Amino acid sequence: MQIHPLITTSEALAELCERLSKAEFVCVDTEFMRENTYWPELCLIQIADDKEAAAIDPLARDIDMSPLLDLLVDNEDVLKVFHAGGQDVEIIxxxxxxxxxxxxxxxxxxxxxxxxxxxxxxxxxxxxxxxxIDKGARFTDWSRRPLTDRQIEYAIGDVTHLSKIFPKMLQRLIKTGRGVWLNIEMEKLADPANYKNDPDLSWQRIKAAGRNPAMLGRLKALAHWRELEAQDKNIPRGRIARDETVADIASHPPKTQADLAKVRGLSAAWKDNEIGRRMMAALESAKPLTDQELPPRTPRGAPLGKEGALVADLLKLLLKIRSREIDVASRLLARSEDLELLAAGVRELPLLQGWRYEVFGKDALDLVEGKTAFAVVKNKLKMAHIDEIGGSEPDAVE
Incomplete structure (x- = not known):
């Protein structure tokens, strides 16, 4: 594989992207800094196909990044391969x-x-x-220039290795017929809604107890205010106020700005400074959420109780057994909370749809409905239909 020197000019980048635009896939990684900023600062982009690889310096003077960005977001003919790519996608x-x-x-x-x-x-x-992998450059300050040869080599390795791994992984997916399982998961990763920094929706990321419309209205107003403050100052939102502080203020709003001095997690100076005034203005402007704005209630069946809790435990055991049998991550098959909902009587669940139903959901449903039981077969714990293990239909779990 050809490894190019660090690309710092528009001409070299345009030539690279022209060649890569004809590739079947490109592997992509980024190096960035975000510890002290709201917006992640892109410091390096690495890209490779199966023939060549390069690192691109987005901080280079006058470099035009548009050919690379066009390749990544507009060229539908080239598959973009990442590893744990959520933050990379966010930057793009x-x-x-x-x-x-x-x-x-x-x-x-x-x-x-x-x-x-x-x-x-x-x-x-x-x-x-x-x-x-040599992890010596893992904690590099990627914003500092010049980058050393070792740093660039370390960074490019992330995509050169990936370009060799991806075809091998693809072969295994084709052999097992499980590629279709991943379609929905990959589309979720590419969904732009995951990466929008909409201040009006930022309250939904904060954990708050209850569904009181007035309290949630204050939470929405405070989160909106905090997001704008953080964006304007380009500092992490937690530097303005931590999530738990925002939630606490929404639940127990101060009556006056002077009361902010008593709020845990805020500076006492907020009792008479400008940022404190802006927070109080946000609180005063808050309106209760409408019925349409309230978060949907979590689907619930009958209360689990002791019997239902035991059924949920059996479902989790079945999930472990099935995951081991077919060598697949259990989280891809079903979530723990969905198993509890299934035990409580809910049937509109992802695990009862599509390939998940065929691989796991059907047996999970049979277990809940008493059509199957656990048995030890050749010293291994398995689940089998009642007629297969020669027993009578089991009593309800107690």
């Missing part, structure tokens, strides 16, 4: 208002061909290529 969305498409994430794909739920990149490389 912030630059373009679009997400890469079509997209493939090797961390997600590993869930369909192994029991690994969130495999790290180093473990992925070791598993497929038998290589140990």
């Amino acid at each position: 969305y912030n630059l373009t208002g679009k997400t890469p498409h079509p997209i493939f994430d090797t961390q997600i794909a590993m869930m369909a061909i192994s029991q690994s739920e969130q495999i790290g990149y180093s473990n992925l490389v070791e598993s497929f290529l038998g290589l140990q």
Whole structure:
């Protein structure tokens, strides 16, 4: 594979992108800094196909990044391959208002061909290529210039290794017939809605107890205010106020600005400064959420009770057994909360639809309905239909 020197000119980048635009896939990674900023600062982009690889310096003077961004978000003929690519996709969305498409994430794909739920990149490389990655440059300040040869080599390695792993992973997916399992998961990753920093929706990220419309209205107003403050100052939103502080103020609003001095998590100076005044103005403008704005209630069946809780435990045991039998990450098959809902009587669930129903959901439903039972077969715990183990229909779990 040809490894190019660090690309710092528009001409070299345009030539690279012209060649890569004809590739079947490109592997992409980014290096960025965001510890002290609201918006992540893009410091380096690495890209490779199966023939060449390069690192691109977006901080280089006068470099035109549009050929690369066009390749990533507008060229539908080239598959974009990432590993744990959520933050990389977010950066590209912030630059373009679009997400890469079509997209493939090797961390997600590993869930369909192994029991690994969130495999790290180093473990992925070791598993497929038998290589140990040098982690010495992992904590680099990527915004500093010049970058050393070792830093650039480390960064490019993320995509050169991935370009060798992806075809191997694709072969395993084709062999097992599980590629279709990942379509929905990949589309979720590419959904632009995941990356919008809409101040009006920022309250939905904050955990708050209850569904009181007035309290949630205050939470919405405060979160909106905090988001605008953080964007304007380009600092992490937690530097303005932590989530738990915002939720506490929404639940127990101060009557006057002077009361802000008593709020845990806020500076006492807020009792008479401008940012404190802006927070109080946000609180005063808050309106209760309408019925349409209230978050949907979590679907519920009958209360679980002791029997239902035991059924949920049996479903979780079945999930572990099935995950081991077919060598797939259990989280890809079903979520723990969905199993509890199934035990409580809910039937409109992802695990009872599509391929998940065929692979796991049908047996899970049979277990709930008393059509199957656990048995030890050749020293292994398995689930079988009642007629297969020669027993009578089991009593209800108590």
